Amino acid sequence: MASTKTQDERLTEWNNTVLKYLIPNDVVLSLYLILGTIGNITVILVYVFKMKVKRDDRFFIPVLASVDFIACLVGASFAFAWNIIPVKFNNGIVCEVLWFVSQGVTIISAVLLIIIAVQRYLKVCKPSFIFTQKMKYFCTILAFCFGFAFSVPIFFYYGSVEIYNPMLNVTGFWCGQKRQNIEHVIIFDISAVIVAVIASIVLIILYILIGKAIYRKFIIFQQSVKQGKYTKNQRSSVELESVLAVDKDNENESSRSRANSIEDLVECDTYRRKVKRGSADTLDQGRFFTIGQHFRTHRYSYMFMTITALFIIAYSPRVTLMLLESIDPNFWNKPNEAIAGFLFLYRMYLLNHAVNPFIYTFFDTRFRKAVSEIFCCCCATKKSMSL
Known part of the structure; x- marks a missing residue:
């Protein structure tokens, strides 16, 4: 056919x-x-x-x-x-x-x-x-x-x-x-x-x-939060040093990075104040906070x-x-x-x-x-x- x-x-x-x-x-x-x-x-x-x-x-x-x-x-x-x-x-x-x-x-x-x-x-x-x-x-x-x-x-x-x-x-x-x-x-x-x-x-x-570097920073950050030692003066050397790295030859880029650093640190400062007040719920949820803040900082x-x-x-x-x-x-x-x-x-x-x-x-x-x-x-x- x-x-x-x-x-x-x-x-x-x-x-x-x-x-x-x-x-x-x-x-x-x-x-x-x-x-x-x-x-x-x-x-x-x-x-x-x-x-x-x-x-x-x-x-x-x-x-x-x-x-x-x-x-x-x-x-x-x-x-x-x-x-x-x-x-x-x-x-x-x-x-x-x-x-x-x-x-x-x-x-x-x-x-x-x-x-x-x-x-x-x-x-x-x-x-x-x-x-x-x-x-x-x-x-x-x-x-x-x-x-x-x-x-x-x-x-x-x-x-x-x-x-x-x-x-x-x-x-x-x-x-x-x-x-x-x-x-x-x-x-x-x-x-x-x-x-x-x-x-x-x-x-x-x-x-x-x-991944290894992030994990090391997470361990340090977690220990600092548990001990209540995580303050604004320490934050750049603990968990958020990568966020604070800015382009020195560009002022606009520098201000943008700082703005985002503040955005990432809001939850940290809120948590630190609650720890000082001795909130039991906050202390019980410390692990979840550190994981959440760690993920937020390194989400990219x-x-x-x-x-x-x-x-x-x-x-x-x-x-x-x-x-x-x-x-x-x-x-x-x-x-x-x-x-x-x-x-x-x-x-x-x-x-x-x-x-x-x-x-x-x-x-x-x-x-x-x-x-x-x-x-x-x-x-x-x-x-x-x-x-």
């Missing part, structure tokens, strides 16, 4: 068959796209225009949110286009450009996470070293340059590739790795895996050191730890599949169910870019409050207009 059909009809039949198995994948991609675009746009607008006190800790958040927004928009749109025409993707230029952008923003995100980890390490473990605004801008530009420079080989090793279906006796076009110069493709993918492994190890080591370190851990988990399947794809020429010649499963893992990296806004909301109380105010204002406006 297949022999009576034209080439285009057989190709369309093959495309529709694969497309049906990718419908669950489309549902997941829709969630990535909706949550990622709306969430990251909200983060950018709130942190840039709404936050009155801009902490040193928040500098990289709008930058990372911008990269996450591009990653979700381009990555999910690319995946949707691929799902609609999985074996009819014959536009090589579009394929290469989309691969380049999606790969580039992912690498930029990884480099930014390394820069953030270094900044957190210096802030917590080496507070005498000042990570200035100029250094932050320079590192951000460096991250973008490295991400796109490392992705340039995409134009040579990826594109529209012919793929043959012996069952239907038809040739289609797949947007993926080219088989020409496969040795170079393998070297490129192995290099990407090595860089990813090294970056992961560096991130893990840095956050282990940060914990936030970026969570983001980094999620990034490593979400991006690992993609790197692994890229390497397997280059080594095995028949990697994608599998049943449609297997292809759908592999593509789900291939695109799981988008989960990190889509979920980050919710992580910011959980850890940053000021951001959460600003978002609540915006939504309450919108609801009130709609209600007044309906009346």
Whole structure:
């Protein structure tokens, strides 16, 4: 029956068959796209225009949110286009450009996470070293340059590739790795895996050191609170030395950091006064206070730890599949169910870019409050207009 059909009809039949198995994948991609675009746009607008006190800790958040927004928009749109025409993707230029952008923003995100980890390490473990605004801008530009420079080989090793279906006796076009110069493709993918492994190890080591330093400070802080010795004169040397580290060459930055230090110390001073009055309830709840104040002081370190851990988990399947794809020429010649499963893992990296806004909301109380105010204002406006 297949022999009576034209080439285009057989190709369309093959495309529709694969497309049906990718419908669950489309549902997941829709969630990535909706949550990622709306969430990251909200983060950018709130942190840039709404936050009155801009902490040193928040500098990289709008930058990372911008990269996450591009990653979700381009990555999910690319995946949707691929799902609609999985074996009819014959536009090589579009394929290469989309691969380049999606790969580039992912690498930029990884480099930014390394820069953030270094900044957190210096802030917590080496507070005498000042990570200035100029250094932050320079590192951000460096991250973008490295991400796109490392992705340039995409134009040579990826594109529209012919793929043959012996069952239907038809040739289609797949947007993926080219088989020409496969040795170079393998070297490129192995290099990407090595860089990813090294970056992961560096991130893990840095956050282990940060975690150990935070734990030591927590023990000292807890003992000081229990003994009732935690006073305003001691606070900079005990728990909040990282908060009080300011950019000496920028008076505005200095005042902002001090303002946030006061914000973090309100609960400490309140608790200290209650201890002097001998409140039994306060003494019984001392452990909960120290844990809460510790978390409040180091919440940005914990936030970026969570983001980094999620990034490593979400991006690992993609790197692994890229390497397997280059080594095995028949990697994608599998049943449609297997292809759908592999593509789900291939695109799981988008989960990190889509979920980050919710992580910011959980850890940053000021951001959460600003978002609540915006939504309450919108609801009130709609209600007044309906009346």
